[in-house]
Amino acid sequence: MSTKDKYQGVLSLGEKLGIKDGNVHEENGILKIKGEAKTPYEKNLLWDKIKEIGGENASDIKANITVADDSVFHRHIVQKGESLSKIAKHYYGDPMKYKQIFSANTDILKNPDMIHPDQVLVIPKI
Structure with a gap:
């Protein structure tokens, strides 16, 4: 081989x-x-x-x-059924770090409990 x-x-x-x-x-x-x-x-x-x-x-x-883009950790496209805590667990291994994701996206999110499919979220470096 x-x-x-x-x-x-x-x-x-x-x-x-x-x-x-x-x-x-x-x-x-x-x-x-x-x-x-x-x-x-x-x-x-x-x-x-x-x-x-x-x-x-x-x-x-x-x-x-x-x-190419070192300013963020990743850009995540929200899928149906996801929550910020589920996304935080995927990227950081800790669902409670959803607050950091919310804070990095207050330009498009007004409530951490309301995200929608196809939104592009910044996953910040922490």
């Missing part, structure tokens, strides 16, 4: 996330990946996938993933 085949899950995730300026090549058994994620959250998703496949200190892959 080639290194590229081994890390196909990372490459597929990069395509799904729409990583820009992607460049992937194999050199002396080392897979070299370069690209630009939209947000730090998406960059973290890629690194998590790399660690899932190759372990914490993989020696057969080198990745240079930059971020």
Whole structure:
């Protein structure tokens, strides 16, 4: 199995996330990946996938993933049935951090209990 085949899950995730300026090549058994994620959250998703496949200190892959928008952690499109606490649990692991998401979106939200599908919420760095 080639290194590229081994890390196909990372490459597929990069395509799904729409990583820009992607460049992937194999050199002396080392897979070299370069690209630009939209947000730090998406960059973290890629690194998590790399660690899932190759372990914490993989020696057969080198990745240079930059971020286009470092001003926020992520931009989330609200789906039917979501709440701020559910979104906070997804991104931060703590539903009580919904207050930070609400505070970052007071320009479009007036009440933390009223969000609507298709709204784009800023998920702030905390």
